[in-house]
Amino acid sequence: MTEIVAESYLKADALEDGAKGVILDEGVVRAPDVTGFEDPIFEIGVEINGIRFRWTMNATSQRNLASRWGRDAGKWVGKKVSFKKNRTQAFGRMVDVIYGYPED
Numbered sequence: 001m002t003e004i005v006a007e008s009y010l011k012a013d014a015l016e017d018g019a020k021g022v023i024l025d026e027g028v029v030r031a032p033d034v035t036g037f038e039d040p041i042f043e044i045g046v047e048i049n050g051i052r053f054r055w056t057m058n059a060t061s062q063r064n065l066a067s068r069w070g071r072d073a074g075k076w077v078g079k080k081v082s083f084k085k086n087r088t089q090a091f092g093r094m095v096d097v098i099y100g101y102p103e104d
Contacts, residue, residue, distance in 0.1 A: 010046065010053035012085050012096035019083045020103060021048035026074035027057070044073065046081065061100035068102035080104050 008014075027044030035041055042062060046055045057065075069076050080103035085096045 008051075008053055010048075010055040010098065012098050015048070015083055015085060015098060017083070017085050019048050021046040021053075021081050021083065023073075023076045023079050023081060024052065025077060027076075042073075044076075048083075055098070055100075057100065058097065061098070064099070064101050 024045035024047055027042055030041050030043055032038060032040060042057045043054050044057055046053050065073075065076060065079075065081070069079060081100045082103050084099050084101065086099060087094055088097050089095075090097065
């Protein structure tokens with residue numbers, strides 16, 4: 001049996017700047033033919049304030065976490081992350097981007 005678990009994607013408008021969370025899984029790389037984006041995306045499970053989310057992690061956040069914990073995201077499970085938002089130009093408009101930073 002495959003259990004379906006509905007999780008929301010982490011969005012900047014639902015996140016308080018400085019929020020803290022925990023990495024739940026090793027993540028998965030999704031190919032462009034699956035996502036419709038030009039490049040592959042890295043998606044990982046996080047829990048913030050008892051709520052589980054799927055976080056589409058940008059390259060800057062990947063580098064931030066890998067610099068502390070290494071490139072094997074399987075070793076990130078259980079690690080604490082702090083989140084910051086930054087308003088920036090992306091895709092021709094201003095958007096709030098989520099950045100993750102290692103806590104431990």
